[in-house]
Every structure is written in structure tokens, then in C-alpha cells.
Amino acid sequence: xxxxxxxxxxxxxxxxxxxxxxxxxxxxxxxxxxxxxxxxxxxxxxxxxxxxxxxxxxxxxxxxxxxxxxxxxxxxxxxxxxxxxxxxxxxxxxxxxxxxxxxxxxxxxxxxxxxxxxxxxxxxxxxxxxxxxxxxxxxxxxxxxxxxxxxxxxxxxxxxxxxxxxxxxxxxxxxxxxxxxxxxxxxxxxxxxxxxxxxxxxxxxxxxxxxxxxxxxxxxxxxxxxxxxxxxxxxxxxxxxxxxxxxxxxxxxxxxxxxxxxxxxxxxxxxxxxxxxxxxxxxxxxxxxxxxxxxxxxxxxxxxxxxxxxxxxxxxxxxxxxxxxxxxxxxxxxxxxxxxxxxxxxxxxxxxxxxxxxxxxxxxxxxxxxxxxxxxxxxxxxxxxxxxxxxxxxxxxxxxxxxxxxxxxxxxxxxxxxxxxxxxxxxxxxxxxxxxxxxxxxxxxxxxxxxxxxxxxxxxxxxxxxxxxxxxxxxxx
Numbered sequence: 001x002x003x004x005x006x007x008x009x010x011x012x013x014x015x016x017x018x019x020x021x022x023x024x025x026x027x028x029x030x031x032x033x034x035x036x037x038x039x040x041x042x043x044x045x046x047x048x049x050x051x052x053x054x055x056x057x058x059x060x061x062x063x064x065x066x067x068x069x070x071x072x073x074x075x076x077x078x079x080x081x082x083x084x085x086x087x088x089x090x091x092x093x094x095x096x097x098x099x100x101x102x103x104x105x106x107x108x109x110x111x112x113x114x115x116x117x118x119x120x121x122x123x124x125x126x127x128x129x130x131x132x133x134x135x136x137x138x139x140x141x142x143x144x145x146x147x148x149x150x151x152x153x154x155x156x157x158x159x160x161x162x163x164x165x166x167x168x169x170x171x172x173x174x175x176x177x178x179x180x181x182x183x184x185x186x187x188x189x190x191x192x193x194x195x196x197x198x199x200x201x202x203x204x205x206x207x208x209x210x211x212x213x214x215x216x217x218x219x220x221x222x223x224x225x226x227x228x229x230x231x232x233x234x235x236x237x238x239x240x241x242x243x244x245x246x247x248x249x250x251x252x253x254x255x256x257x258x259x260x261x262x263x264x265x266x267x268x269x270x271x272x273x274x275x276x277x278x279x280x281x282x283x284x285x286x287x288x289x290x291x292x293x294x295x296x297x298x299x300x301x302x303x304x305x306x307x308x309x310x311x312x313x314x315x316x317x318x319x320x321x322x323x324x325x326x327x328x329x330x331x332x333x334x335x336x337x338x339x340x341x342x343x344x345x346x347x348x349x350x351x352x353x354x355x356x357x358x359x360x361x362x363x364x365x366x367x368x369x370x371x372x373x374x375x376x377x378x379x380x381x382x383x384x385x386x387x388x389x390x391x392x393x394x395x396x397x398x399x400x401x402x403x404x405x406x407x408x409x410x411x412x413x414x415x416x417x418x419x420x421x422x423x424x425x426x427x428x429x430x431x432x433x434x435x436x437x438x439x440x441x442x443x444x445x446x447x448x449x450x451x452x453x454x455x456x457x458x459x460x461x462x463x464x465x466x467x468x469x470x471x472x473x474x475x476x477x
Contacts (some may be wrong), residue, residue, distance in 0.1 A: 049439065054201050055453065056094045058084060061102035061434055063401060071102070073426040076453035081422050100447065101431040101439055103401060104419050105168030105377045107408025108326045110263070110296050110362030111368075112184035113172040113190075113203075114151055116158035119367040120460055129336045130268060133369040134237065138208060141178055151186040158188065158366050161376040163197050164457060166429040166446035170198055171263065171362075171412055173205035177213045177225050184223055197456055205232035210250060211243040217250065224254065230261035230457055235276040236269045236300075245279050254284040255292070255364075261325075261413060262293040268302035270334055270343055274300040281319035290320040291358070294411055296327045297326060298347040309348070313355055316465045322358045322411040325349050327366035327385035349389040360411045361385050361403040380403040383440055396421055398436040427455040432461045 003451035029360065058313040072080035115137070125132045145304035155172075162170060173185055174187050184204070191200040210216045210233050231251040235244030248264065257264045262284075267274045277298055284293040301309065325347050334345020354360050364382055365371035375381070382400050386392055391400070409418040417424045433439050449457035 007330050023097060035134065040456065054079075054092045058090055058094060058096050059099050059101070060084075060430070061099050062104040062407070063101060063436060063439075064399075068099060068116075071420070071426075071428075073450075076426055078420060078422055078424050078426050081420060083413040084392050097430060100436045101433050101435065101444075102420070102428055103431070104405050104409070105165045105427050105429050105449065105451070106404050107169040107171075107360065107412060107414075108162055108167050108363060108378060108404075109171050109360040109411045110326060110364055111158070111170060111172050112174070112365060112400045113155040113158050113170075113176050113187060113367040115370070116366040117154045117368070118400050119369065119372050124372070127336065128332060130333050130370070133333075135195045136205065136369040137175075141381060143176075147445060148181065148182050148186045148189075151183055152190055155187060155190055157193055158376065159198065159200075159296050161366075163449070164446070164459075165376050165378060166428060166431075166457070167376075167378065167413060168198055168429075168449065169201075169290060169408065169412060171203060171230070173203040173263070174209040174228075175266075176204045176219045177206050177208040179215070179219070179220065181219065181226070182227060184228070186463070188227060197451065200228075201261075202234045203230040204228040205260075205265070206247075209234060209238045209243070210247040212237075212239045215223055220251070220254065224258050225258065228260070229335040230263050230294075231255045232263050232265065234265040234268075235279070236265075236267055236271075236274050237283040240439055244276050248276060248279050248283060251290065252287055252293075256287055256289060257364075257477075260286060262297055264293075264447040266295040266298050268297035268330070268333075270302055270337065270345065272305070274304035275304075277301065278315060279313075281315050281321055284321045285315065291410070292413060293319070293321060294322040294324060296324040296362070299330050299345050301347045302343055302345060304320075306370075313351070316352075316357060322360070322390045323347065323349075323352055324360050324362050324411060325385065325389075326362050326364040328374070328381055331388055331398075332371050332383075344388055346385075346388050349385070350391055353391075358407055358410045359403065360372065360408040377443070379443055381437065386440070397440050401436065427451050429457075 022278065055073045060067045062069050062070050064321065068083055068084045069450065070080065070455040071078060072086045082286060103207055122143060123136065125136055129182055133277050151354060172187060176181050176184055187202055194200060204220055206213060206216050206220065211219060231254055233247040233251050237245050238244040238247055251262060264282055266277050280293065280295055282289050325348060330345045335343040336369055349359055361382055363374065366374035367378060382403055386396060387399055405417065411414050428450050429446050431439055432447050433442055444458055447459050448455060
């Protein structure tokens with residue numbers, strides 16, 4: 001029965017209750033009629049709620065595999081994931097991927113959403129150095145005093161672009177060296193508003209120093225109360241080496257007490273004497289926090305001598321901490337004081353990976369004082385990173401997407417239910433290529449992004465109209 005009919009009956013009953021009807025039998029019949037269809041409506045609604053939504057993807061080439069698979073989704077979960085021997089015939093909704101590459105959603109493990117699209121305001125970073133970038137940002141905060149809405153608008157633009165590029169998990173640092181904590185308020189709201197499309201982790205990041213900035217420690221504790229996921233630090237920017245070590249020990253203590261993750265901007269400098277990494281790894285090891293701790297940047301490691309690095313790697317391995325390399329941003333920022341030879345300014349990615357440690361890649365910046373360019377394509381960033389780290393062997397290339405998938409998931413501590421598996425959440429992306437190798441060299445488009453069993457992104461790849469091209473060439477001839 002139609003809803004409008006039920007509403008009409010309900011109105012009739014109300015009318016009969018307040019009007020003295022001469023026909024009592026008619027009133028009774030209508031009441032019975034309403035009750036009967038109300039019960040039927042309830043049954044129908046119950047059945048709709050219990051209805052199973054099923055979608056099937058066929059001919060899916062799984063990342064790291066040479067076989068095609070069928071992925072059957074039922075009510076937000078992967079019901080079946082099985083090797084496909086022949087074409088599937090089904091009355092259910094079937095999407096034939098024709099051998100396209102399927103993998104878990106991309107993970108952007110290090111970005112600053114509150115900085116995005118602020119480049120050139122109030123002025124450009126002409127030296128290209130880290131320290132001028134921080135100075136510009138500090139001045140911008142005092143002069144511009146952005147509203148929460150303005151920060152949200154810039155960050156939203158970045159998030160939307162990341163989603164279009166297959167990202168479903170983001171870790172963003174947010175500057176807390178501001179008494180109002182406006183940036184943190186803005187990103188906390190976006191975390192809630194975008195939860196259908198992404199998981200957003202927030203790191204309380206004291207851009208101008210935890211110890212050196214006025215009331216920095218109090219602002220960190222307030223950020224914890226507001227609901228950040230991780231605590232950050234920038235020891236190489238503190239006024240003294242002693243303050244740098246103190247900042248690491250302070251956040252380790254707070255994170256341990258409040259069960260928070262840690263992600264430190266560590267030794268983002270060319271100075272080979274900057275060795276806060278050993279302090280961070282030591283604290284992670286002694287406190288047992290281990291893989292809850294991440295060291296971002298660690299660019300000074302590229303300037304350490306091999307003798308010291310060999311000793312350091314023993315501690316790093318024992319500590320089980322994560323590393324994040326930021327290829328584009330650090331190639332831009334580091335080596336600015338060098339003549340020649342010029343340092344690449346990237347941590348020892350290849351050696352860390354070969355030693356069994358977890359390394360992920362991040363974008364860091366999108367058009368801000370630290371990096372004036374910045375694409376939200378993680379695949380493009382990975383290709384750039386492979387060149388910068390001399391990781392262009394065949395095995396390096398076909399496993400390179402680990403830097404923005406499984407390795408990133410380990411960094412964010414979201415490995416439970418992240419990878420494609422039967423019974424797991426139906427979250428994955430589809431690339432317009434048919435092999436792991438092609439995924440790097442051809443920079444493919446993300447054609448599908450599926451989250452909780454729903455398609456949140458569906459892009460049709462661009463195609464060359466060969467018939468028109470051939471006709472044009474014949475005319476030219």
C-alpha cells in the first residue's frame with residue numbers, strides 16, 4: 001500500500017474520532033483497515049531494512065598477484081574473494097574490471113591540511129629554506145588571523161583532491177602554536193564531516209616549538225583534551241639541544257599516559273650533528289611504545305657518516321618505530337646552503353627498507369610556504385621518490401605502491417581490517433592498468449574508489465578517438 005494512502009486513512013480515523021458519525025460500522029471498518037495495513041507496512045519496512053545489498057567486481061587483478069579475482073560485496077563487507085577461472089554470470093550487479101589493478105585505498109601518511117593553498121600569502125619563500133617557511137607562517141598567523149571557516153575551505157579543497165586520487169586515509173599535522181587553536185578546531189570539524197569518505201588522523205604539531213613557544217606545553221595538553229590522535233614535536237627547531245630532547249621526552253610521557261600515537265618532525269635539517277632520532281628511538285624502545293612512534297623527515301640521516309649510521313640502525317631496528325619520507329618537499333627544502341656537491345635531502349629509504357624497517361611516503365605540502373607546488377597524486381610522488389632514492393630496480397618498482405598502502409597503514413596503526421580479505425571491510429581502489437609495474441610508469445587514473453561497499457568515486461579514463469585521428473591524417477595526406 002502507498003504511504004499516501006496510509007496517511008489518508010490516518011486522517012480519516014482522526015476525523016471519525018472527533019465527529020459524531022451515524023455510521024458506527026463504517027468507523028470500525030476503517031479502523032480495522034488502518035490496523036491491517038499498518039501491520040503490513042511495518043513488515044515491509046522490516047524487510048527493506050534486512051535486504052542484502054550485493055555487488056560483484058569480476059576480473060580484478062589484485063596488487064601483488066598475477067591472477068584475476070572476483071570480489072563479492074554484501075552489506076559493506078567483502079563476502080567472497082576468490083580466484084576467477086572463468087567469466088561470471090549473475091543476476092546481481094556485476095562490474096567487469098577487465099583485468100584492472102585492485103589494491104587497498106591509498107594512505108597519505110604526512111600532510112599539513114591547515115597550510116594547504118596558502119602559498120604566497122603574505123609573501124613567497126624566495127630562499128626555499130625550511131626556516132624562512134616557518135618565519136612566513138608565523139607572520140601570516142599574526143597578520144591574517146584566519147577564521148575557522150577560511151581554514152576549513154582551504155583544507156576541504158585539499159581533501160577533495162586527495163579523495164579523487166584514491167586516498168581514504170589521511171594523517172594531517174595541525175599547528176597548535178596559536179593560543180586560539182583555530183586550525184585544530186577547523187580540522188576536528190572536518191574529521192567528522194568527511195568520515196563517510198576518509199579516515200582523518202590529527203597530530204598536534206607545535207610548529208614553533210613545544211618548549212620554546214610561550215605556553216607550548218599547555219597548548220599541547222589542551223589539544224589532547226580536544227581529541228587529537230597523535231602528538232608531535234620539532235626538536236631541531238627548539239632554541240637549544242637540551243630543549244629539543246626535552247620536547248621529545250615530554251610528548252612521549254604524555255602520549256603514554258593518554259594512549260596517543262607519536263609523530264615527530266625529526267632532524268629535518270642538513271646538519272649531521274642533529275641526532276634527535278636516537279633520542280626518539282631510545283624513548284620508544286624504553287617505554288615500549290615502539291611502533292606507535294613515527295619519525296618523519298629524518299633528512300639529517302642523509303648527512304650522517306656510515307660508521308655512526310651503522311650503530312644507529314641497531315637502535316632503530318630494536319625500537320620498531322616507523323619512518324616517513326617526504327621526497328618532493330625535502331628535495332625542494334634541503335641542500336639550500338650547499339654549493340657542490342649538493343645533498344638530495346632525503347633520508348636513507350633504501351637502507352631502512354633493506355633492514356626490515358617500515359617506511360612510508362607522504363606529500364607533506366600542497367602549495368604552502370614550504371613547497372610552492374604540490375600535486376595530490378600519490379603515485380606521482382612515489383615515482384619521484386624512487387628516482388630520488390635510487391630505487392629503480394625491478395623489485396623496487398613492482399613493490400613501490402607499498403609506500404602509500406600497507407606501509408602507510410602500519411604507520412597510522414590501522415592494519416586491522418585494512419587489506420582486502422574475506423569478511424573485511426569493502427574498501428579498495430581500482431587503477432586503470434593491469435600490472436604493478438604499469439602502475440608506476442604510466443601514472444594511471446583511479447577509476448573506482450569503493451568505501452564500505454559503496455562506490456564513492458567512478459571516473460571514466462580518457463580515450464583517444466582513433467577513428468577521427470585516422471580520418472584527419474588521411475585528409476592531410
